[in-house]
Amino acid sequence: MSDAELRKLVREKLSSGLLPRDAARQVLARYGKGETCDVCGRPTPSSGVVYEMRLFHGMEARSGLMDLACFDAWQQERRIAQAASRG
Numbered sequence: 001m002s003d004a005e006l007r008k009l010v011r012e013k014l015s016s017g018l019l020p021r022d023a024a025r026q027v028l029a030r031y032g033k034g035e036t037c038d039v040c041g042r043p044t045p046s047s048g049v050v051y052e053m054r055l056f057h058g059m060e061a062r063s064g065l066m067d068l069a070c071f072d073a074w075q076q077e078r079r080i081a082q083a084a085s086r087g
């Protein structure tokens, strides 16, 4: 997946509510264990860093998992979406 494709996927998930626009309250960086990345759906590599997040949707807390490339794309697209909604 190219960077442009990844950013497009993140934008789609942000607009459909599958990814939060708010920053994560807690982020834990660790090595992957082969779990599925919340953004791209690929298994996380045991040789690479993944970010595990505590996210808050209303009252409900849930955790999210992203590999490094997806985390970067989410951070960037999230800021763009927030800036746009502020007008």
Ligand SMILES: [Zn+2]
Residues within 6 Å of the ligand: 037, 038, 039, 040, 041, 042, 066, 067, 069, 070
């Ligand atoms: Zn990913």
